[in-house]
Amino acid sequence: MSVTAYRYDDLRALYLNCTLKRSPEVSNTEGLIGRSRSVMEGQGVRTSLVRAVDLDIATGVWPDMTEHGWASDAWPALYEQVMAADILVLCGPIWLGDNSSVMKQVIERLYACSSLLNSRGQYAYYGRAGGCLITGNEDGVKHCSMNVLYSLQHLGYVIPPQADAGWIGEAGPGPSYLDPGSGGPENDFTNRNTSFMAWNLMHLAAMLKRAGGVPAHGNQRTAWDAGCRADFPNPEHR
Incomplete structure (x- = not known):
């Protein structure tokens, strides 16, 4: 493999922390995110x-909910950040054994934006890599990861090997990740899975970027x- 295949300085990664805690409250998920970002x-x-x-994201399944009765919606601006990133990592805690x-x-x-198309006529998220990070002190890391990674690939993201990592403490009201x-x-x-996930996301995102995305x-x-x-076969052409 050529040396340039191991260059990653032209990549951008966006981590979306889906904690329930607003800033500046400590987010344990953010602690694990820091490991991956580094x-x-x-x-x-x-x-x-x-x-x-922290954002005023409206509820709904349309690209801009202000066009559907909401007074404000921070999603369109966040969507621009999503589309500017080669890598998207969805991160969050476990609550009642499921995602937040x-x-x-x-x-x-x-x-809501999955029906939008890129310049090649493919769905908009094609050509990007996705992964997830999950934290908590109750069972559910793999369940949450399955849901997130399935959702990302269904929307058009490419999922590399071992694209998830997580941490759970002792079951019950025990210490959280940063405690x-x-x-x-x-x-x-x-730490091993977080490192592997980060590297596999970089590898795959770089491969996709060098190849110009998924073949159209x-x-x-x-x-x-x-x-x-x-x-x-089209019956009209028979």
Whole structure:
């Protein structure tokens, strides 16, 4: 593999923290995010972090909810940041064994824009890599990760191997990730998976960028709508 394949300084990564805590309250999820960001920034990736609950994101499944009765909606501006990133990492806590309500809202708003197309007639999120980070002190890391990663790939993101990482403490009201003595920041399993996830996201995002995205053949909504369906015979042309 050429040396340039290992360059990542032309990549941008966006971490969306879906904690329920508004800034400046301490977010344990943000503690784990910091580990992942440091790996990417060490390779020159430009990273940014947004705490979704700090924004006035409207509820709904349209790109701009002000067009559907809402007085304000921060999503359109956040969507611009999503589209500027080669890598999207959705991050959040476990509540009742599932993703947070903020995580669900963010995924719904990502879905709201999934029908938009890129310049090649593909769905807009094509050519980007996605992953997730989950924290908590109750079971559910893998369940939450499955939901997030399925959602991302369904919307058009490419998911690399081992694209999730997480940490859970002792079941019940025990210490959280950043609490003194929790063992979270020192946990080898979590640190290994967080590092692997960051590297695999960089590898895949770089490959996609060098290749110009996912090849635009057989997956163009514009071509399908125009009747160009090579895999399905058109009775009108018989």
